[in-house]
Amino acid sequence: xxxxxxxxxxxxxxxxxxxxxxxxxxxxxxxxxxxxxxxxxxxxxxxxxxxxxxxxxxxxxxxxxxxxxxxxxxxxxxxxxxxxxxxxxxxxxxxxxxxxxxxxxxxxxxxxxxxxxxxxxxxxxxxxxxxxxxxxxxxxxxxxxxxxxxxxxxxxxxx
Amino acid sequence: xxxxxxxxxxxxxxxxxxxxxxxxxxxxxxxxxxxxxxxxxxxxxxxxxxxxxxxxxxxxxxxxxxxxxxxxxxxxxxxxxxxxxxxxxxxxxxxxxxxxxxxxxxxxxxxxxxxxxxxxxxxxxxxxxxxxxxxxxxxxxxxxxxxxxxxxxxxxxxxxxxxxxxxxxxxxxxxxxxxxxxxxxxxxxxxxxxxxxxxxxxxxxxxxxxxxxxxxxxxxxxxxxxxxxxxxxxxxxxxxxxxxxxxxxxxxxxxxxxxxxxxxxxxxxxxxxxxxxxxxxxxxxxxxxxxxxxxxxxxxxxxxxxxxxxxxxxxxxxxxxxxxxxxxxxxxxxxxxxxxxxxxxxxxxxxxxxxxxxxxxxxxxxxxxxxxxxxxxxxxxxxxxxxxxxxxxxx
Numbered sequence: 001x002x003x004x005x006x007x008x009x010x011x012x013x014x015x016x017x018x019x020x021x022x023x024x025x026x027x028x029x030x031x032x033x034x035x036x037x038x039x040x041x042x043x044x045x046x047x048x049x050x051x052x053x054x055x056x057x058x059x060x061x062x063x064x065x066x067x068x069x070x071x072x073x074x075x076x077x078x079x080x081x082x083x084x085x086x087x088x089x090x091x092x093x094x095x096x097x098x099x100x101x102x103x104x105x106x107x108x109x110x111x112x113x114x115x116x117x118x119x120x121x122x123x124x125x126x127x128x129x130x131x132x133x134x135x136x137x138x139x140x141x142x143x144x145x146x147x148x149x150x151x152x153x154x155x156x157x158x159x
Numbered sequence: 160x161x162x163x164x165x166x167x168x169x170x171x172x173x174x175x176x177x178x179x180x181x182x183x184x185x186x187x188x189x190x191x192x193x194x195x196x197x198x199x200x201x202x203x204x205x206x207x208x209x210x211x212x213x214x215x216x217x218x219x220x221x222x223x224x225x226x227x228x229x230x231x232x233x234x235x236x237x238x239x240x241x242x243x244x245x246x247x248x249x250x251x252x253x254x255x256x257x258x259x260x261x262x263x264x265x266x267x268x269x270x271x272x273x274x275x276x277x278x279x280x281x282x283x284x285x286x287x288x289x290x291x292x293x294x295x296x297x298x299x300x301x302x303x304x305x306x307x308x309x310x311x312x313x314x315x316x317x318x319x320x321x322x323x324x325x326x327x328x329x330x331x332x333x334x335x336x337x338x339x340x341x342x343x344x345x346x347x348x349x350x351x352x353x354x355x356x357x358x359x360x361x362x363x364x365x366x367x368x369x370x371x372x373x374x375x376x377x378x379x380x381x382x383x384x385x386x387x388x389x390x391x392x393x394x395x396x397x398x399x400x401x402x403x404x405x406x407x408x409x410x411x412x413x414x415x416x417x418x419x420x421x422x423x424x425x426x427x428x429x430x431x432x433x434x435x436x437x438x439x440x441x442x443x444x445x446x447x448x449x450x451x452x453x454x455x456x457x458x459x460x461x462x463x464x465x466x467x468x469x470x471x472x473x474x475x476x477x478x479x480x481x482x483x484x485x486x487x488x489x490x491x492x493x494x495x496x497x498x499x500x501x502x503x504x505x506x507x508x509x510x511x512x513x514x515x516x517x518x519x520x521x522x523x524x525x526x527x528x529x530x531x532x533x534x535x536x537x538x539x540x541x542x543x544x545x546x547x548x549x550x551x552x553x554x
Binding site: 001002007011014018021022023024152154155156157158159 | 459
């Protein structure tokens with residue numbers, strides 16, 4: 001049986017009653033557990049995944065590799081915080097390998113993104129280098145494909 | 160040309176499925192929700208599709224051996240051992256067929272002599288009776304009831320057996336009821352069969368889709384192994400309906416007879432599909448688990464909500480159908496389905512389509528999106544309320 005979190009991860013627009021029936025819980029239990037999950041921070045939020053290209057809205061996303069001065073994990077956390085506080089930062093991860101932080105930022109234009117990197121990110125104390133990769137096309141995000149699914153032909157076969 | 164004279168009497172005597180007219184109405188509606196079709200709403204998992212594509216890229220476009228590729232049969236044997244604790248020799252006890260349907264047809268045709276009786280529990284999938292008639296046999300229908308959990312009881316079986324009985328069809332997990340046979344139910348059946356030579360044709364196409372307990376095959380019982388023909392396939396378990404891949408396992412002489420017929424009628428099952436099937440057998444267990452979990456949550460949702468809005472619903476333990484009782488509506492199954500489709504634009508199938516014993520029930524397939532299921536429930540609620548209102552006015 002799916003847990004509440006698995007059901008929500010698939011589709012968070014389902015009502016407590018729908019969730020309850022599928023998870024084998026009562027509606028009251030679902031509401032109670034949701035509240036706890038939200039309060040504990042296990043559920044960070046509920047968002048829609050949008051293909052902005054389809055609504056003709058200009059939007060540029062870049063993945064930036066950031067190298068910083070070597071330090072302890074705490075040190076990384078401090079630098080990270082100084083970066084992710086910016087609203088432009090969509091996602092951010094500490095990495096193993098050739099660089100330290102992946103910063104995913106989005107802006108309205110190429111210039112806006114470049115400006116952020118040049119004026120905010122690169123000059124930060126502890127940042128030793130950046131490499132900016134612009135995302136040209138999104139294929140898939142959170143298990144969702146950026147393409148309208150082909151209509152599935154279902155013939156009326158009696159089976 | 161007088162085709163009524165030309166076309167064989169046997170096929171003319173078989174009634175066409177009553178469902179067709181219903182699908183005709185449905186086809187005219189553009190915005191109807193269909194819970195009528197019995198097939199997974201998933202697309203075949205990518206790695207399985209990829210294996211089929213890759214086989215084409217390498218040019219594997221020829222016939223395979225009649226019984227199916229040895230490699231596939233070996234994988235099927237491994238799979239059956241791993242998943243269901245069934246032992247079959249892949250060299251001579253397994254035949255790869257064009258869907259489970261071909262396997263059922265072959266099984267009936269190699270077993271039935273003219274006049275032989277085949278016991279068929281109903282309501283069940285529609286093919287067993289017509290295929291028996293085409294083989295010159297006589298279908299003997301046994302009506303299962305919700306009170307018995309749509310199981311075949313030993314008493315019912317005993318009452319149906321005559322000296323002409325050749326075979327018993329066990330269609331479990333059941334389309335359309337969702338009923339299953341547990342080990343103790345099969346043991347009781349074995350007890351009834353022990354003093355005769357009646358064969359069991361076990362249609363286990365939904366074996367992977369059980370909720371709460373693993374499927375038990377009659378072939379799992381030592382007493383029944385030698386008389387059981389196990390029919391299975393990839394359509395429901397691996398969402399592969401269009402690939403037309405099935406298989407059948409049985410004692411060697413039965414498989415030899417079936418292979419003889421298969422090589423005249425079919426030659427060999429589609430090669431591309433066989434390559435995809437190898438991949439499904441090797442690495443498909445996780446896909447099954449994922450799809451079963453999906454179906455299970457939809458099943459729970461439907462059963463709870465059907466009961467909530469006032470339709471008694473037997474809790475299905477297998478397959479992907481619910482089979483609620485609609486007698487409280489005061490309508491026949493046919494009327495119910497036609498009016499529900501016309502008034503609320505949701506298609507479900509009348510229980511009568513699945514043979515005698517189906518009156519008073521409808522089948523809804525929950526291999527559909529949660530969105531469609533939720534919408535269907537609210538339309539059904541609406542339909543029932545309108546019905547009660549009208550009936551209140553009339554009364």
